Amino acid sequence: MQRIGVFICWCGSNIGGVVDVPAVAREAAKFHGVVYSAEYKYMCSEPGQEMIVSAIKEHRLTGVVVASCSPALHEITFRKNIARAGLNPYMLEMANIREQCSWVHQHEPEKATKKAIDLVRRAVAKAGKLEPLFESTIPVTKKALIIGGGIAGIQAALDIADAGNEVVIIEREPTIGGKMVLLDKTFPTLDCSACISTPKMVSAAQHPNIKIYTYAEVEEVKGYIGNFSVVVKQKARSVNSKCTGCGTCWAKCPTKNIPNEFDLGMSMRKAIYIPFPQAVPNRPVIDRERCRQFVKGKCGVCKKFCPTDAIDYEQGDEFVTENVGAILVATGYDLIDWAKIYGEYGYGKYPDVITGLHFERMVNASGPTGGKIVRPSDGEQPKTVVFVKCVGSRDEAKAREYCSRACCMYTAKHAHQVLEKIPGSQVVIFYIDVRCAGKAYEEFYLKTLHEGAIYTRGRVSKIYPEGNRLIVKGADTLLGRPVEVVADMVVLATAMIPAEGSADVARTVGFTVDKDGFFQEAHPKLRPVETNTGGVFLAGACQGPKDIPDTVAQASGAAAKIIGLLSHSEIAGEPTIARVNEAMCSGCLACREICPYRAIEPKEIVERLPGKQVTRVVASVNSGLCQGCGACTVACRPGALNLKGFTNEQLLSEVDALCL
Amino acid sequence: MKGIEEQIRATSSQLLAAGDVQLVIGYGAGSDNSKTMPVFIKRAEDVGKLVFNPLCVSNLANYLLHWNNFEGKIAIVVKGCDSRSIIRLLQDKQIEREKIVVLGVNCPGQLKSGQAEAKIPVEAVLSEATVDNGGIKLQTSGGLITFSLEEGLLEKCRQCESSRPVVSDYLFGEKGFEADKAALQFNDVAALEGAPLEEKSRYWDKYFERCLRCYACRNSCPACSCRECVFDMVEPDWVAKTVNLSDNTAFHMIRAFHVAGRCTDCGECERVCPAEIPLRILNRKIIKDIKELFGAPMPGSDLEALPALSFYAVNDPESQN
Numbered sequence: 014m015q016r017i018g019v020f021i022c023w024c025g026s027n028i029g030g031v032v033d034v035p036a037v038a039r040e041a042a043k044f045h046g047v048v049y050s051a052e053y054k055y056m057c058s059e060p061g062q063e064m065i066v067s068a069i070k071e072h073r074l075t076g077v078v079v080a081s082c083s084p085a086l087h088e089i090t091f092r093k094n095i096a097r098a099g100l101n102p103y104m105l106e107m108a109n110i111r112e113q114c115s116w117v118h119q120h121e122p123e124k125a126t127k128k129a130i131d132l133v134r135r136a137v138a139k140a141g142k143l144e145p146l147f148e149s150t151i152p153v154t155k156k157a158l159i160i161g162g163g164i165a166g167i168q169a170a171l172d173i174a175d176a177g178n179e180v181v182i183i184e185r186e187p188t189i190g191g192k193m194v195l196l197d198k199t200f201p202t203l204d205c206s207a208c209i210s211t212p213k214m215v216s217a218a219q220h221p222n223i224k225i226y227t228y229a230e231v232e233e234v235k236g237y238i239g240n241f242s243v244v245v246k247q248k249a250r251s252v253n254s255k256c257t258g259c260g261t262c263w264a265k266c267p268t269k270n271i272p273n274e275f276d277l278g279m280s281m282r283k284a285i286y287i288p289f290p291q292a293v294p295n296r297p298v299i300d301r302e303r304c305r306q307f308v309k310g311k312c313g314v315c316k317k318f319c320p321t322d323a324i325d326y327e328q329g330d331e332f333v334t335e336n337v338g339a340i341l342v343a344t345g346y347d348l349i350d351w352a353k354i355y356g357e358y359g360y361g362k363y364p365d366v367i368t369g370l371h372f373e374r375m376v377n378a379s380g381p382t383g384g385k386i387v388r389p390s391d392g393e394q395p396k397t398v399v400f401v402k403c404v405g406s407r408d409e410a411k412a413r414e415y416c417s418r419a420c421c422m423y424t425a426k427h428a429h430q431v432l433e434k435i436p437g438s439q440v441v442i443f444y445i446d447v448r449c450a451g452k453a454y455e456e457f458y459l460k461t462l463h464e465g466a467i468y469t470r471g472r473v474s475k476i477y478p479e480g481n482r483l484i485v486k487g488a489d490t491l492l493g494r495p496v497e498v499v500a501d502m503v504v505l506a507t508a509m510i511p512a513e514g515s516a517d518v519a520r521t522v523g524f525t526v527d528k529d530g531f532f533q534e535a536h537p538k539l540r541p542v543e544t545n546t547g548g549v550f551l552a553g554a555c556q557g558p559k560d561i562p563d564t565v566a567q568a569s570g571a572a573a574k575i576i577g578l579l580s581h582s583e584i585a586g587e588p589t590i591a592r593v594n595e596a597m598c599s600g601c602l603a604c605r606e607i608c609p610y611r612a613i614e615p616k617e618i619v620e621r622l623p624g625k626q627v628t629r630v631v632a633s634v635n636s637g638l639c640q641g642c643g644a645c646t647v648a649c650r651p652g653a654l655n656l657k658g659f660t661n662e663q664l665l666s667e668v669d670a671l672c673l
Numbered sequence: 674m675k676g677i678e679e680q681i682r683a684t685s686s687q688l689l690a691a692g693d694v695q696l697v698i699g700y701g702a703g704s705d706n707s708k709t710m711p712v713f714i715k716r717a718e719d720v721g722k723l724v725f726n727p728l729c730v731s732n733l734a735n736y737l738l739h740w741n742n743f744e745g746k747i748a749i750v751v752k753g754c755d756s757r758s759i760i761r762l763l764q765d766k767q768i769e770r771e772k773i774v775v776l777g778v779n780c781p782g783q784l785k786s787g788q789a790e791a792k793i794p795v796e797a798v799l800s801e802a803t804v805d806n807g808g809i810k811l812q813t814s815g816g817l818i819t820f821s822l823e824e825g826l827l828e829k830c831r832q833c834e835s836s837r838p839v840v841s842d843y844l845f846g847e848k849g850f851e852a853d854k855a856a857l858q859f860n861d862v863a864a865l866e867g868a869p870l871e872e873k874s875r876y877w878d879k880y881f882e883r884c885l886r887c888y889a890c891r892n893s894c895p896a897c898s899c900r901e902c903v904f905d906m907v908e909p910d911w912v913a914k915t916v917n918l919s920d921n922t923a924f925h926m927i928r929a930f931h932v933a934g935r936c937t938d939c940g941e942c943e944r945v946c947p948a949e950i951p952l953r954i955l956n957r958k959i960i961k962d963i964k965e966l967f968g969a970p971m972p973g974s975d976l977e978a979l980p981a982l983s984f985y986a987v988n989d990p991e992s993q994n
Contacts, residue, residue, distance in 0.1 A: 596900065599765075599898045599900055601767065602766055606979060606985060607983065609985055650899060651900060652903060653900075661909050665910075
């Protein structure tokens with residue numbers, strides 16, 4: 014026989030100001046199974062919690078109903094509370110009479126009181142069907158895997174490794190460093206991007222707890238929080254570990270004039286190359302699609318000159334399995350291919366229309382022009398430079414609806430750099446809004462403005478060449494008139510989009526993406542670095558457009574979460590997961606098809622029939638992978654699957670209590 | 674159709690004699706001459722009991738569920754419509770493909786049971802039958818009995834999507850019945866959909882009121898593979914067991930949704946209903962909706978196409994939000 018106690022909270026005047034709380038308590042006392050009913054100003058306060066503990070002991074309660082705020086707020090509080098009195102923490106049911114009652118029915122106190130009584134009746138009905146649940150324990154492998162070796166991945170790796178855990182970084186490019194090493198100076202402090210990021214790359218490479226796979230990809234992910242098994246595909250580099258990075262091979266390589274991806278094609282590299290001098294590891298890779306040895310079958314120059322016999326043309330892709338407890342995804346961003354979308358800006362046909370990232374390489378002292386700002390068409394110094402912001406961002410009609418967040422600031426920085434480096438130059442910036450929300454950001458923008466950058470509010474409608482210059486036509490929407498600027502160079506601030514292949518990463522690792530293809534965080538405010546898949550975390554622009562300070566902050570945040578997870582040798586498994594009634598399961602495995610967490614596996618059981626034994630297949634739930642979403646319970650036609658804490662019997666009793 | 678019958682017998686005899694199968698499920702002569710009934714043949718010398726004619730209206734696939742603990746291999750006779758049930762049972766992992774030999778028949782069309790009972794005398798033994806545009810002709814010991822297609826052909830044959838089995842290891846019969854394209858358009862469902870709400874309500878009330886809750890529809894359904902039926906369950910008591918309009922309606926709605934996306938429109942439920950409730954209309958309404966909403970093919974027509982609501986795809990347009 015259940016002995017249920019009901020505790021109704023006033024929440025000060027939040028509930029008590031609308032709902033007649035004493036009346037609800039009086040009604041609740043009459044419900045079937047209720048042996049004690051009480052009310053209090055603040056149930057979550059120390060005296061409120063004490064009241065529950067002593068009532069459980071005094072009235073030998075078997076189940077507790079707390080009618081107060083949302084369980085999202087205080088379910089854990091009250092679970093711990095009743096556990097103190099010796100009850101199983103899952104013998105608690107909450108009725109939300111605040112968000113779902115008093116707050117939405119402020120002007121109808123009588124009806125609100127009636128609804129509160131109904132909600133409590135429902136909770137009491139369910140409480141009568143509750144059963145004790147127990148947490149399982151899952152072992153944790155104290156090692157983290159980081160996908161993406163950009164600044165987010167490096168920062169998180171250093172944080173996690175410094176806390177004493179092993180870290181594996183997987184980077185698909187031949188070097189770590191990501192986008193940040195491409196940049197010149199960074200706003201708002203104008204410190205050199207490479208100068209602050211390359212030391213971090215070296216720290217990561219030299220850290221005893223960090224292992225880096227470059228030129229590698231994640232092939233397969235199996236397992237669950239604390240126990241992932243990841244197959245890493247190490248693409249054939251054609252250079253083995255004997256390499257000392259002396260540079261003889263790329264100096265001697267006869268295949269020249271391959272556009273260097275690192276400089277966005279503005280400089281040339283060899284067929285055996287390192288992307289840039291500070292690459293980590295300082296080990297070249299052979300571009301097999303262009304190398305003569307691979308294309309024509311003869312050359313062998315690099316092999317001949319290599320002093321350490323490190324060149325290996327026969328090297329194949331290798332597959333390595335890493336067992337880890339947590340996965341951090343930090344795959345970053347790419348820039349939208351504006352040339353395919355913006356015909357009015359010339360479809361990329363005019364060489365002097367470039368992107369902000371091209372500008373970064375150009376203005377960088379170690380870049381293809383040695384830091385000189387020049388027109389790609391003729392190498393002349395531009396006198397008038399036009400910047401167009403929101404190319405692909407904030408453009409629902411043609412590209413992406415969202416704001417890419419970093420462009421306002423880097424465009425201000427670019428404008429500053431043009432004005433500083435080219436005496437007598439003129440800068441015109443077309444913008445929709447100037448968004449400078451960040452520490453010292455507004456100040457930086459104002460400085461650029463005072464330096465003479467001309468900010469024109471409006472979109473650019475057309476860019477076309479005239480002679481060797483460009484005509485930029487747009488509108489000044491503040492003055493309400495068309496504007497035409499004769500420019501020497503145009504720089505487009507293009508939208509950040511998820512890095513190429515990120516959908517495949519999401520699919521391989523097993524988590525969801527949002528409408529724009531960015532990785533979906535578990536909660537936009539309260540769980541911003543976690544995915545909905547246990548043990549999988551996010552950092553950086555793969556989750557949404559971000560600048561460097563936000564990326565690094567998020568990376569350290571994710572690292573803290575991972576350190577927290579790895580600090581346990583065992584973690585408690587959530588008990589509210591799916592359970593299979595094997596006797597009822599017909600083995601159709603429709604649940605397996607529908608499970609987003611791959612938590613259902615077939616299992617053979619032996620059954621006794623009259624005169625014989627038969628083996629048959631039933632579904633079984635992996636308690637480490639199941640997130641308790643309940644999708645399987647609805648897919649299961651025989652009703653063999655139940656979500657613990659939300660069983661069919663419990664839900665039906667709630668429906669009956671409300672509707673009958 | 675004598676040819677088909679002889680081929681079924683010869684193949685069954687071969688399969689049983691060679692030990693390739695240990696059981697043949699097929700049609701046999703019925704309790705009277707206007708009917709057939711299922712026969713279960715385990716010995717080659719008994720294959721003479723197998724028949725095939727326009728009276729083979731039932732879908733035998735359901736018996737595979739009854740025999741799912743049988744240790745040997747089973748050969749089963751299926752028409753075009755029945756073959757979809759084989760695919761569905763495979764998709765639901767209720768049977769193993771390598772344990773089943775499918776004896777498919779290019780079905781020429783089947784005779785309405787009521788018409789057969791009315792016109793075939795009890796003592797008239799069937800010797801040969803033909804179905805073509807000229808109608809259904811039965812040569813019996815009591816003389817030739819003919820039906821025009823309008824009066825004789827089963828409604829579901831008229832709406833047949835594929836008289837050729839979608840899965841078979843052996844295929845008998847030259848060419849099956851070809852339905853008129855217009856008859857495939859769910860006109861029966863559309864007619865009722867268009868009616869005013871009150872009329873639709875009256876229509877179903879009239880039928881559901883007389884439901885006996887005998888569960889023959891459930892028992893004959895090849896999609897029914899639960900080990901404990903929701904309609905028999907006491908805890909939780911999902912559906913009341915009393916026979917009245919309200920509970921009967923709940924029963925029929927739950928049944929229809931339970932087979933939604935899996936019902937192959939084999940028509941067994943309607944055929945076996947002693948109260949003559951037009952259950953196919955209910956099933957076909959859902960088939961039509963799923964077809965229109967998801968572009969899904971008729972369930973069971975493609976082994977690779979899982980029921981529209983029974984799988985999770987990462988590239989599903991709705992999972993992107």
